[in-house]
Amino acid sequence: MIKISIIGSGNVAEHLIKAFAKSEKAEIVQVFSRKKESLTHLIDSDKIVTDFSVLKEADLYIISISDNAISEVSGRLPFQNKLVVHTSGTTSVKALDSKNRKGVFYPLQTFSKAKTLDFSVIPICLEAENEADYNTLETVAKSISNVVFPISSEQRKALHVSAVFVNNFTNHLYQIGQKICKEHNVPFEILKPLIFETAEKIKTLTPVEAQTGPAKRNDSATIQAHLNYLTDENQKNIYKLLTQSIQNNGKTL
Amino acid sequence: MIKISIIGSGNVAEHLIKAFAKSEKAEIVQVFSRKKESLTHLIDSDKIVTDFSVLKEADLYIISISDNAISEVSGRLPFQNKLVVHTSGTTSVKALDSKNRKGVFYPLQTFSKAKTLDFSVIPICLEAENEADYNTLETVAKSISNVVFPISSEQRKALHVSAVFVNNFTNHLYQIGQKICKEHNVPFEILKPLIFETAEKIKTLTPVEAQTGPAKRNDSATIQAHLNYLTDENQKNIYKLLTQSIQNNGKTL
CATH class of the missing domain: 1.10.1040.20 (ProC-like, C-terminal domain)
Structure with a gap:
């Protein structure tokens, strides 16, 4: 199983947590949320962390937060040379801190907490810096969606x-x-x-x-x-x- | 069976002809089309007429043509005191010639000849001058759609x-x-x-x-x-x- 940490607790983060719960290739090992209680209805509370310093080793870190906080949060991660991606449609892959390997995992859909979604038909747009990282993202994306595309920051x-x-x-x-x-x-x-x-x-x-x-x-x-x-x-x-x-x-x- | 004549051969007319073919309460007795060949794929050619003077007796005449021709065509109908309706969203019921009883039979949908439609879910908006005529329109409309509303020209x-x-x-x-x-x-x-x-x-x-x-x-x-x-x-x-x-x-x- 590919180990994933999710950083964030917004609409997209919530839908990803639900989707990965059913994945056979990837599992969520931790979720970072500023408020622990905002995610306890979705995941075991001992997997929720509120402090970056206790983030464990994972194969992939998915930052799913406001666009304007991506750069700062990626700089505060207490490790390097790991695969770190964001889920934003508007933010360049370059916004991520260079101490880690960068990528994008952008599910193109309109997310409302009040509305359930069938993730399998949601297109996921992927970007990575090298083939190995792209393959990891692709395996993860294909485990929750049937529609996966390589898409550059320009596209x-x-x-x-x-x-x-x-x-x-x-x-x-x-x-x-x-x-x-x-x-x-x-x-x-x-x-x-x-x-x-x-x-x-x-x-x-x-x-x-x-x-x-x-x-x-x-x-x-x-x-x-x-x-x-x-x-x-x-x-x-x-x-x-x-x-x-x-x-x-x-x-x- | 309620006898219907359709005047016109455009998108809406075609979809109505198809829908009434399955109706158990209403049947099309004639269709007026300027060009006979434009409808022969949908209805027996002996039911298609190209001359107003040969229009037979019917319980309901549905004019389904360009908005700007409704007034003139309704004036050319060779009978009076019959129930005559148009299918336009924008035209007042008053545009119809007063020699006949007027009404509106407006299916609210986007019609393309190239795209088949399930008529049963298309809302039909009805207007008539008296209760008996409204009831006729309602019976006809409900025989092809589950969604029928009384709607005034203002609405x-x-x-x-x-x-x-x-x-x-x-x-x-x-x-x-x-x-x-x-x-x-x-x-x-x-x-x-x-x-x-x-x-x-x-x-x-x-x-x-x-x-x-x-x-x-x-x-x-x-x-x-x-x-x-x-x-x-x-x-x-x-x-x-x-x-x-x-x-x-x-x-x-």
């Missing part, structure tokens, strides 16, 4: 920005849809099948092929009617900008 | 604008995500599980609860890094506007 930047568009911004559009429904006494439930089908469609069509609606059809009467209907300036601005963007794409694609 | 406007946000604009965000991936040699496939989970999440969480990401966290370092990373002005503008909108929502909700 990871593109992925993370794209993820903001397809996840954060998309979810915000759901929120605007819900707000408009609420203001006009329409149950938001009616829109949910449309939301699921919008995502489902790109299993078989490209987003360009799947595009429909007044902007795509250049249906200026409907676009104007919608703009007249919206009273919120912010919603109007988003409507205009995205409509324009769809129309311009049509010209260049 | 339908709100639904349609919301649908543009959660479907058209969301799909466009997928397209931007795909473009960014392509430009940086990252397979868009990696993002698909994230896209599906983004939609799945709102089965159990509200969009406000499901919101994550740098805008929600007010992580200005990541936001700035993303804006520096994007080279396309249009993508930068969308990123800024939606980030701002998420941040402002956080203040007001």
Whole structure:
């Protein structure tokens, strides 16, 4: 078994602890958390440490904390020449302290503590400095997921920005849809099948092929009617900008 | 059996023809199409007519054509005091010619000819001028879908604008995500599980609860890094506007 220590107790750390509990190739030997009680529902309390100095020998240390703390925490680890990775989409592998062998173990998914996930379908993006370390990461990743990719720090930047568009911004559009429904006494439930089908469609069509609606059809009467209907300036601005963007794409694609 | 005539041969008309083929309460007696050959793969060719004057007696006429043609076509129907409905999200029930009894039969979904759909989960929004006509529409709608709602023309406007946000604009965000991936040699496939989970999440969480990401966290370092990373002005503008909108929502909700 590959021995893993997790440094952190946030959403991603929690989901990793749950996923590795079922792994047949890797086991968690310790978890570092500033507050011991925040993880006792997930792992034996004698495996939880609150002091870096008692971190034991492991084959892999996974730092899963806020992006801006990765550099400092990696510098405080009391050992060297070990394999140390972070789980961040935005942070370069170089942010890790050079006293250890560096890498990235980035599961690309939206994690909420309140929502359980099937880890086996979550893509894990890996980066390492040498082949042996990559192989270790790959064995560990494949023991919890069926979708594992080598992704450089440069590629990871593109992925993370794209993820903001397809996840954060998309979810915000759901929120605007819900707000408009609420203001006009329409149950938001009616829109949910449309939301699921919008995502489902790109299993078989490209987003360009799947595009429909007044902007795509250049249906200026409907676009104007919608703009007249919206009273919120912010919603109007988003409507205009995205409509324009769809129309311009049509010209260049 | 309730006898239905469909006027039109577009995406929605095609999906309705397929759905009613399995209905136990309603049957299609005729379909009007400008080109006979466009529907022969779906229905007996002797049921397809290309001339309004040969439209037979039916209990319900469903006009499923471009929004801007609804008014004119409803005026050309060679009968009166029949139940005539349209399938448009944006058009008022009043657009239909007053010589017949008016109504709306609006299936709220994104229809592509290339993609098959399970009609039973598609919400159908109904409107009629009197109870008897509403009951007819309800019987017909419930024979193909489990999700049927009475929705006024006013409410339908709100639904349609919301649908543009959660479907058209969301799909466009997928397209931007795909473009960014392509430009940086990252397979868009990696993002698909994230896209599906983004939609799945709102089965159990509200969009406000499901919101994550740098805008929600007010992580200005990541936001700035993303804006520096994007080279396309249009993508930068969308990123800024939606980030701002998420941040402002956080203040007001």
